[in-house]
Amino acid sequence: MPETLIFYALSGFAIGASAMVIGQRNPMYSVMMLIASFGALAGLYVQLDAPFVAVAQIIIYAGAIMVLFLFVVMLLNAPKEDGSEWDRSHPLRQPAVVRLGGLLASLLVVQLGWALLSARGLGGGVAAFGDAETVSSVRVLGRVLFSEYVFAFEATSILILVAMVGAVVLARREGEGS
Amino acid sequence: MDLLLIAQLGVIGLTFFMLINASAILVLAERKIMGFMQQRYGPYLVGPHGMLQPFADIIKLLMKEELRPKGADKWLFTLAPMLSITAAFAAFATVPWGAETTLFGLLDEPVKLGVSDVNVGILVVFAITSMGVYGIVLAGWASNSKYSLFGGLRASAQMISYELSYATSLAAVILLAGSLSLREVVDGQSGVWLGFIPSWYIFLQPVGFIIYMIAGVAETNRAPFDFPEAEQELVAGYNTEYSSVRFALFPQAEYINMTTMAAVATDLYLGGWHGPFLPPEYGWIWFLLKVGAILFTYIWVRWTVPRYRYDQLMRFGWKWLFPASVINLIVTAALVLYFNA
Numbered sequence: 204m205p206e207t208l209i210f211y212a213l214s215g216f217a218i219g220a221s222a223m224v225i226g227q228r229n230p231m232y233s234v235m236m237l238i239a240s241f242g243a244l245a246g247l248y249v250q251l252d253a254p255f256v257a258v259a260q261i262i263i264y265a266g267a268i269m270v271l272f273l274f275v276v277m278l279l280n281a282p283k284e285d286g287s288e289w290d291r292s293h294p295l296r297q298p299a300v301v302r303l304g305g306l307l308a309s310l311l312v313v314q315l316g317w318a319l320l321s322a323r324g325l326g327g328g329v330a331a332f333g334d335a336e337t338v339s340s341v342r343v344l345g346r347v348l349f350s351e352y353v354f355a356f357e358a359t360s361i362l363i364l365v366a367m368v369g370a371v372v373l374a375r376r377e378g379e380g381s
Numbered sequence: 382m383d384l385l386l387i388a389q390l391g392v393i394g395l396t397f398f399m400l401i402n403a404s405a406i407l408v409l410a411e412r413k414i415m416g417f418m419q420q421r422y423g424p425y426l427v428g429p430h431g432m433l434q435p436f437a438d439i440i441k442l443l444m445k446e447e448l449r450p451k452g453a454d455k456w457l458f459t460l461a462p463m464l465s466i467t468a469a470f471a472a473f474a475t476v477p478w479g480a481e482t483t484l485f486g487l488l489d490e491p492v493k494l495g496v497s498d499v500n501v502g503i504l505v506v507f508a509i510t511s512m513g514v515y516g517i518v519l520a521g522w523a524s525n526s527k528y529s530l531f532g533g534l535r536a537s538a539q540m541i542s543y544e545l546s547y548a549t550s551l552a553a554v555i556l557l558a559g560s561l562s563l564r565e566v567v568d569g570q571s572g573v574w575l576g577f578i579p580s581w582y583i584f585l586q587p588v589g590f591i592i593y594m595i596a597g598v599a600e601t602n603r604a605p606f607d608f609p610e611a612e613q614e615l616v617a618g619y620n621t622e623y624s625s626v627r628f629a630l631f632p633q634a635e636y637i638n639m640t641t642m643a644a645v646a647t648d649l650y651l652g653g654w655h656g657p658f659l660p661p662e663y664g665w666i667w668f669l670l671k672v673g674a675i676l677f678t679y680i681w682v683r684w685t686v687p688r689y690r691y692d693q694l695m696r697f698g699w700k701w702l703f704p705a706s707v708i709n710l711i712v713t714a715a716l717v718l719y720f721n722a
Contacts, residue, residue, distance in 0.1 A: 231457065231522060238515070255561075258504040262548075266511030267541065270518070274537045277522050277530065341501065341561055 210250055217243035230276045234269060241265045255341050388492045396496050400473055404636035405435035411680050418684045445625040450525055453622065457523035462623070462630035465516025469637040472509040475502035476644045477564045479654050479665035493564070494654075494665060502563040503551060506645055510600065513638060514540040517602070517609055520631070521619035532618030535691065536609035539599060542698040543606075547596035549706035550589040553713040554582055554649045563645070567653030581652035586713070590650045592706045594678075597642040599698070601635060604683040608691055643675035644668075651675075 220240035227233045241264045248257035348356055409424070409432065416423025424431035449458055479494030499505055514536060521533020558566040572580050583590045599606040610618030620631045647653055651671045654664025689697070 231454070235457070235519075254499060254501050255504070258501050258508050261508040262504065262511060266508060266514075267544070270511075270514055270537050270541055273515075273518055273522075274534065274541075277518070277534055277537070 206250065210247070213243045213246045213250070216240075217247070231273075234272050234276060237272075238265050238269050241269070255344060385490055385492060392492060392494055393496050396473065396478070397470070400470060400637050400640060403640040404633045405439070407636040407639065407676065407680075408435050408438060408632070410676070411683075414677070414680045415684050418681075439629070442625060442629040447625040447627060448622075450622050452525035454523040454525065457519045458622075459627070461516050461520035461523055462627045462634075463516075464519065465513060465634040466630045466637075468509055468513040468516065469634040469641070472506050472513070472638070472641045473644070474509070475499050475505045475563060476641060476648065477502075477567065477653070478644060478668050480661045482662055495564070498562065498564050501561045503555060503561050503566070503645075503649075506563075506641065507548060507551065510638065510641065511540070511544055513634065516631075516634065517619050520623065521609070524619070524622035526622050528615045528617070528621045529619050532609040532615050532621070536602065536619060539602075539606065539608055539694065539698075542695060543596045543599035543702070546592055546698065546702040546706040547600055549703070549710050550586075550592040550596065551649070553586055553589045553706075553710045556710075556713050556717050557582055557585060563648050567648050567655065570652040571655045579652055579655065579657070581650060581655075583650040586650060586709075588705065588709045589713070590646070592702060592709065593646060593650070594675075595702060596706075597646065598679065598682065599694075601638045601642055603635075603639065603679060605686040605688050606694060607683075607688065608694060639676060639679055640672065643672045643679070646675055647671040 217240050220236045220243060223236040224233045224240065227236065241260060245257040245260045245265075248254070248260060412434070413423045413431070422431075424434040427433045427437045449455070474496045475498070477493065477495030477498065481491035481493050517536040518533040521529045521531070521536065524530070554566065555561060558569045560566060560569070566582075570579075570581050574580050574584075578584060602609050608618075609615075610620065612618070615621070620628055623631065647668060652667075654661070654668040656664070656667035656671075659666060
């Protein structure tokens, strides 16, 4: 029973914090709320007997990526978004964009509903790699990642590398021009 | 209640108590050692040889008025010191500091000296230490002061840069030990080689140990890498606008982080509580001695090495320390593969 209570508390916290991320006018608070949401997610991973994933979530997302977000927000010293000014000029407020966003949102809802319904009979997904003990083991995780999913893993790395190279190219265009 | 549970709670309470005291002792030790190095006495008036100076400092700080600048962000300004100190205490949660003991036969089952034993202990320490940067960055931003903002900016860039080398040097030890649990890493270092060399990982990982120590100094914002609070340039950096207890929490968090860093170094490289002469029941004495030696080195370095320039810090971190730690990791991995096959 307490486990269920903790689960609902953590999920509620994660959803609430995520909603606050978009609800905030101040980007600094958005970043903080996103970190809180990551923390709640890490708690959910611990409940799923996956301490390694939980710790990785905190190290990578909360510990590294969000520090960079914070760095950028501070460096730009982004002011609070002023509602009246944004209404007229912001491209995200155009009717076509709003319609596309609405379509995507309803697609997401349908998808979520389908996933929840089809997940009822699930339970074999975890067992595919052995019992709960081996799933949480870092050794097994590493083996699966570097044997079965090695292509996806390497493809992701190349994707990140491409993004990095692109950022460098974009940043360099001004000034040198070569 | 169960006797074992009471003993375990006692150990947890003792760990907390020791961490609080570690910060008080370090304040005194820092000032005494600094005085000794500068050929003066240091604090001398409060208590015998100034031994009660930390109490005087704490009472003075508690009595001060708490100020908050008018333009400061109310919530984040209050939250920042709390984040710092919480992360500092929580990071010690998976660091073991002694072998299993029955408290001289008092208990039926042995109790482990340490708050908790998780099978990914090293990563937990690393994850929570990396949370500590938020306290400093938010303090710098929320103060609404140019000096503080620069301190916070420097802290985020510096800690991101040195965390990489720090984690990579840890990974080499994890490869050697074949486990992510700190207790298992320590137990892998019991015994001796050739009859007289204690089998500590420092002898297998001398480069890794040096990288760990340098990155550790940068992670805890100590001189020669104390850029977030470089007093000649930034007044007091990120904590310029803080006063009273809120201010006191920052140096306290720094000292506790130093202690955690030294304790993890002891567990990973110096054999933890393993050592000659003492029975395993008294291993925690070895642990305390080793941690003390590392902390002394930290203070020693602070008062002998001048501060770098900021660009030198970044260049050193990315162009020297990080490649060195990666090479160290690759060589270690190759050797482990070779000798295990």
